[in-house]
Amino acid sequence: MSWVKVRPVLMALSLGLNAAFLGLWGANILASCPIFAKVTPQDTSQIWCPLHRELGVSGAQWHEIEPMLTQFKQSAREIDKSIGEARQQMIDLMARPEADMVAIRAKQAEILTGQGKMQAAVITHLLAEKKVLTPEQQAQLFDLIRAHSVCGERRPFLMKLGPES
Numbered sequence: 001m002s003w004v005k006v007r008p009v010l011m012a013l014s015l016g017l018n019a020a021f022l023g024l025w026g027a028n029i030l031a032s033c034p035i036f037a038k039v040t041p042q043d044t045s046q047i048w049c050p051l052h053r054e055l056g057v058s059g060a061q062w063h064e065i066e067p068m069l070t071q072f073k074q075s076a077r078e079i080d081k082s083i084g085e086a087r088q089q090m091i092d093l094m095a096r097p098e099a100d101m102v103a104i105r106a107k108q109a110e111i112l113t114g115q116g117k118m119q120a121a122v123i124t125h126l127l128a129e130k131k132v133l134t135p136e137q138q139a140q141l142f143d144l145i146r147a148h149s150v151c152g153e154r155r156p157f158l159m160k161l162g163p164e165s
Contacts, residue, residue: 051144055137064132072125079121083114 047053047062049069057065090107093100130138 051141054144055133055140057133057137061132065129068125068128072121075121076118079114079118083111083118086110086114 047057047066052062052065052069086107090104090111093104093107126141130141133141
């Protein structure tokens with residue numbers, strides 16, 4: 001296979017992985033809060049997400065946020081799983097002795113569609129959660145996101161959110 005044929009595939013793979021990183025990074029900020037304690041709607045004093053504890057959400061706010069966060073985490077996991085499966089399939093397509101560029105491009109489009117779904121889910125969740133937060137909490141949330149959005153670098157902020165649950 002000549003460089004002319006390989007170059008577009010490598011470029012597409014690079015762009016796809018960069019887009020995946022950005023989408024998954026945003027999802028990681030909200031979806032990686034571990035469940036430290038079982039919280040029922042009646043027991044809103046225990047906020048299991050360190051990010052929301054840092055924002056100082058009240059019990060009433062958490063009562064609204066927690067179901068949205070739980071739903072978002074489940075949705076993000078499903079989207080992430082779908083993207084991961086498509087990525088593995090694309091790698092398998094590229095690993096074949098004779099690469100089928102039509103199939104590779106179709107798989108790339110599937111990955112990009114999944115990444116778009118992830119980005120849309122993150123945006124939808126952030127906008128819904130923003131409605132529950134006070135203006136000060138909103139400012140703090142977006143300041144944290146801005147401060148820790150350095151591409152390619154996992155910052156201590158992300159580590160503080162804990163392992164994937």
